Amino acid sequence: MIVVKHVCKIYQTGTVETIALDNISFTIKKGEFVAIMGPSGSGKSTLMHILGALDQPTKGTYELDGINIGQADEDELADIRNQKIGFIFQAYNLLPRTTALKNVMLPMIYAGISKQERIKKAEQYLKMVGLKDRMEHTSNQLSGGQQQRVAIARALAMNPAILLADEPTGNIASSQAEEIMKIFTDLYQRGHTIIMITHEANIASHAKRIIHIRDGKIINN
Amino acid sequence: MNINELISEAISTLKINKMRTGLAILGIIIGIGSVIALVSLGQASQLSVTNQIQSLGANLLTVNPGSQNSGAVRGAFGGGTTLTNSDAKAIENSKTIITIKAVSPEVQRRAQVTTGKNNTNTQIIGATETYAGIHKITIAFGVFITQRDVDNMSKVAVLGPQVVTDLFGEDVTNPIGQSIRVNGQSLRIIGITAAKGGSGFQNQDDIIFVPLSTAQKQLFGISYLSSIAIEAKNHDVMTETQNQVGYLLLEEHKLTDPTQADFSIFSQNDILNTASQVTGTFTLLLSGIAAISLLVGGIGIMNIMLVTVTERTREIGLRKALGAKKKTIITQFLIEAIILTITGGLIGMLLGVGISYFVSSAMSLPFTISPSSVALAIGVSGAIGIIFGWYPAKQAANLQPIEALRYE
Numbered sequence: 001m002i003v004v005k006h007v008c009k010i011y012q013t014g015t016v017e018t019i020a021l022d023n024i025s026f027t028i029k030k031g032e033f034v035a036i037m038g039p040s041g042s043g044k045s046t047l048m049h050i051l052g053a054l055d056q057p058t059k060g061t062y063e064l065d066g067i068n069i070g071q072a073d074e075d076e077l078a079d080i081r082n083q084k085i086g087f088i089f090q091a092y093n094l095l096p097r098t099t100a101l102k103n104v105m106l107p108m109i110y111a112g113i114s115k116q117e118r119i120k121k122a123e124q125y126l127k128m129v130g131l132k133d134r135m136e137h138t139s140n141q142l143s144g145g146q147q148q149r150v151a152i153a154r155a156l157a158m159n160p161a162i163l164l165a166d167e168p169t170g171n172i173a174s175s176q177a178e179e180i181m182k183i184f185t186d187l188y189q190r191g192h193t194i195i196m197i198t199h200e201a202n203i204a205s206h207a208k209r210i211i212h213i214r215d216g217k218i219i220n221n
Numbered sequence: 222m223n224i225n226e227l228i229s230e231a232i233s234t235l236k237i238n239k240m241r242t243g244l245a246i247l248g249i250i251i252g253i254g255s256v257i258a259l260v261s262l263g264q265a266s267q268l269s270v271t272n273q274i275q276s277l278g279a280n281l282l283t284v285n286p287g288s289q290n291s292g293a294v295r296g297a298f299g300g301g302t303t304l305t306n307s308d309a310k311a312i313e314n315s316k317t318i319i320t321i322k323a324v325s326p327e328v329q330r331r332a333q334v335t336t337g338k339n340n341t342n343t344q345i346i347g348a349t350e351t352y353a354g355i356h357k358i359t360i361a362f363g364v365f366i367t368q369r370d371v372d373n374m375s376k377v378a379v380l381g382p383q384v385v386t387d388l389f390g391e392d393v394t395n396p397i398g399q400s401i402r403v404n405g406q407s408l409r410i411i412g413i414t415a416a417k418g419g420s421g422f423q424n425q426d427d428i429i430f431v432p433l434s435t436a437q438k439q440l441f442g443i444s445y446l447s448s449i450a451i452e453a454k455n456h457d458v459m460t461e462t463q464n465q466v467g468y469l470l471l472e473e474h475k476l477t478d479p480t481q482a483d484f485s486i487f488s489q490n491d492i493l494n495t496a497s498q499v500t501g502t503f504t505l506l507l508s509g510i511a512a513i514s515l516l517v518g519g520i521g522i523m524n525i526m527l528v529t530v531t532e533r534t535r536e537i538g539l540r541k542a543l544g545a546k547k548k549t550i551i552t553q554f555l556i557e558a559i560i561l562t563i564t565g566g567l568i569g570m571l572l573g574v575g576i577s578y579f580v581s582s583a584m585s586l587p588f589t590i591s592p593s594s595v596a597l598a599i600g601v602s603g604a605i606g607i608i609f610g611w612y613p614a615k616q617a618a619n620l621q622p623i624e625a626l627r628y629e
Binding site for chain 2: 112
């Protein structure tokens with residue numbers, strides 16, 4: 001459950017104030033599949049960072065599962081990112097020259113999960129995204145679509161409250177993009193909460209709810 | 222994230238760029254290796270010099286004829302004729318000097334020595350029975366010169382092992398009973414000394430000992446002494462003894478002004494102190510140079526780690542996004558740096574020990590590795606890892622995840 005209330009994000013560059021987010025409020029319930037759409041410069045990346053606990057709002061409150069993210073300190077934010085949020089980046093961001101299995105295990109290392117348990121879970125999620133035969137491949141031996149699937153498995157590893165995908169198909173050939181979206185739809189049907197940022201309408205159409213933002217304001221929810 | 226996991230993470234990261242890891246380690250290997258090698262070689266040569274000086278006798282004072290500084294009598298060093306048997310007797314029988322253990326009047330000259338077929342030029346020492354005790358001569362075969370030999374002016378000789386080899390060949394070790402000729406006199410061999418080795422001041426094995434009286438009267442036709450060796454009772458009374466002997470000899474020689482003295486007294490302490498000061502200075506100098514290379518190695522590690530931080534900015538951002546805390550990132554980078562330096566330190570230590578082993582055996586120095594220098598090497602390399610790894614690690618941990626993820 002995500003509750004965003006009157007969130008503002010203001011960047012100060014010298015004396016110039018840039019308002020990236022202007023009084024944004026919305027609620028996303030558990031199990032929803034939401035797309036956030038907007039042109040570049042609309043503030044959707046800033047919103048994404050705040051939702052992902054990578055950044056904190058200047059004004060307003062953001063509650064994730066009842067935790068006020070705005071009040072958390074740096075270490076608490078790290079724990080929240082680790083336990084509550086699964087990131088899927090446009091550029092995959094896998095560790096280079098590291099196997100798919102080890103990439104998926106990474107967030108579990110920071111959570112202090114035992115090695116046996118880590119391997120078991122990583123294998124389970126890699127199977128789920130259809131990479132059963134690619135577990136020992138290093139990231140540079142995988143195609144873009146396969147790398148993104150590893151990233152999805154990694155996002156799922158800690159069984160987070162929300163999956164946060166930033167242009168997940170932006171770097172992927174359209175044929176593979178469909179497969180990725182199929183995985184998202186599948187995860188949605190299994191009850192995962194998914195928030196996806198995109199500017200492509202056909203990708204957004206997979207979501208069950210679309211939030212349009214422009215100039216830091218919600219124009220259509 | 223526990224320490225074992227951090228270590229295995231660090232090792233797998235370091236393995237990814239083997240070339241760079243190897244070069245970073247190389248700097249530390251050379252630094253630590255040269256520190257250990259140079260320190261242990263320095264200590265070995267110090268020990269060797271000390272041993273050689275002490276092998277000439279312990280708590281030793283040597284009276285030489287000739288002036289101490291400017292004066293009436295100014296013969297060449299050791300070439301004077303001012304020391305006599307009665308001086309030695311006076312020192313030995315003195316009632317006031319109670320700190321002396323033994324006195325050994327000595328005559329030294331080089332002479333040609335022949336047997337039936339071979340000949341050699343060697344050092345002839347006229348000695349009394351106290352000589353062996355004072356100068357730590359041990360007998361391998363037969364006996365050393367006795368008081369009776371001196372009293373009877375016996376025509377006997379005790380040979381050093383080098384002389385035996387020179388005169389009788391490699392195969393003969395015990396030619397007791399055979400004769401040698403020195404300055405026209407035939408001497409019967411009664412003993413062979415044990416090999417002492419060393420070539421610092423004089424070869425202790427290339428010597429022939431004859432009774433003092435025989436040397437003075439039969440071989441060289443002189444009545445003076447080349448030197449008088451005095452063994453003090455212990456180390457602490459050496460200066461006192463040196464002074465007392467000085468006064469006694471001035472009195473014997475009927476001199477009132479110490480600056481006019483026609484003899485000089487050397488203390489073994491002086492030589493020992495000077496020698497170990499010199500070698501100590503060299504050791505310090507060499508260690509200083511080695512320490513500089515260690516510092517350069519440390520800066521190399523810091524450089525590599527800083528490059529790594531820049532290169533891995535995105536990775537650090539990702540790790541933070543996935544839940545790594547500041548502390549975890551610092552620890553990870555510090556552990557990487559420490560692994561580099563400790564690995565380098567251990568290899569460097571083996572290298573240093575190896576080098577000093579080979580060099581010391583090649584130069585026939587005693588092989589010593591002081592545990593303190595090994596502990597120092599490990600400690601220093603670990604400390605270098607922490608000191609030079611800290612700044613890059615801090616830089617890495619302070620990266621903002623958003624900025625770091627955007628970094629190209």
